Amino acid sequence: MDAMAQTEKSPETAAETPPSILSVNNIEVIYDHVILVLKGVSLEVAQGGIVALLGANGAGKSTTLKAISNLLYAERGEVTKGSIVFKGDRVDARSTNDLVKRGCIQVMEGRHCFEHLTVEENLLTGAYTRGNARKEIRDDLELVYTYFPRLKERRSSLAGYISGGEQQMTAIGRALMSRPTMMLLDEPSMGLAPQLVEEIFEIVKLLNREQGVSVLLAEQNTNMALKYAQYGYILENGRIVMDGPAKELRENPDVKEFYLGISEEGRRSFRNVRSYRRRKRWLS
Template sequence: MILIILDTRFPGAPPMLELRNVQVLYDRAIEAVRDVSLAVPEGQMIALLGSNGAGKSTILKAISGVLYQENGEIMSGSVALDGKPISGLQPGDIVRKGIIQVPEGRALFAQLTAEENLLMGGITRSRADSRAAMDMVYDLFPRVKERRHQTAGYLSGGEQQMVAIGRALMANPSLLMLDEPSLGLAPQVVDTIFDAILNLNQSSGVTVLLVEQNAQLALDVASYGYIIENGRIVLDGTVETLRKNDDVQEFYLGMSGGERKSMRDVKHYKRRKRWLS
């Protein structure tokens, strides 16, 4: 069955990826995601923002089909790629459809070299295609090329993140999902990685779903964003709209009245978020 649904947030064509009213439970008891709907148009970079534990990673796992590893399950709602349901498919089948996730924490094969990790990402492709993809990764991340023969477990955190993204790109994704790519990295390294992601999106047209706690960083590169709290989408809009929202400024950008606040002021700010009223 093909679901042809035009999303009013992105007029003109059905989204590449669409979640409609998705509910996820762990152990059939703990509700992690409730009634989540979001759309990812082809060729765009979409940000999913929220604090730790808000449900961001659960949404990515639901899309990738790996919830079962943590006794999670989609209890209701649908996930569709190009109008076709993918809920219930095996993770390998979802990967073959072009959805590739870079997990939080990178999850490299620590005993393999950087280049061997890349080759694992392109294992389903021909030798020629794999070689071309590896050259593309090395062009995108010259540091990885320099370290390609080093054991992945001994690389720096930033180098490991570059390898993890490169491994995902080896599979030629149509939709790249990134889970907290800035986590634990130095600002200069984060800039390098996000410049590469933005270049990839703009020059190659790879669609990106970006999960981030760093709202400022995500809003700098994305075109549209969703904010999730306590497992529910509480706000969405273009990055320009989100930047102007008083609650987003106050609780996610650390600003009030266009001026940056101290972390102490943000921590002790007591006004109730309007979207929770």
């Protein structure tokens, strides 16, 4: 009976809000048992959406993504409170390996290619969790090459010797090889020329639309991120201080001032800055 009731109910709720593929509920992360980095972060990523996670250096963006992928234990960090739900299952105690198998993969900050492996070998490591399905993996390799034609040209070069943009493409392509439904992108714009950043964001958008990959994007490049995302969260000192549809965030005067560097009233005094920070922190 209960199951019946639920199936009847679910289409209605789905109509109200799109079902979320990933939801992070009030998580707290502590490094080395003493350093409190995230102080209760909650966020939702809608199925098929692109969500931006914005904030300055050290705000906790990377930590949030690592907490989701469960990459923290290798850095002696742990999630001490809260829960993470991916596709309806709690995943906070699952290994990264398991998450990748379920379709949630992270592209780490700073690209992290395997430098002594060729570009193609790099891509193939992305298919590690899929076992030995050779034919399908070959097909997917071709698919990655259609999105990143440049990588095909450089397929046999060592990844350590290709350009930064190509490395970022390799990293994204490698993640794509695991056939993800959710990609966590950590600062794909880092250290890249503006034109290249745009190229990479365009490809991410294309992947989102054509391959149905939901994206959670941690970025410092607020302007670019809000252009491509539908929804955004702003993280400060380990807390979410503001969130909303990307369009609203773009127009919000505080965001404009502090993250986009556009001010309407000229310079503000430092006191106002401080009051803003206080207000935002406690209101959220």
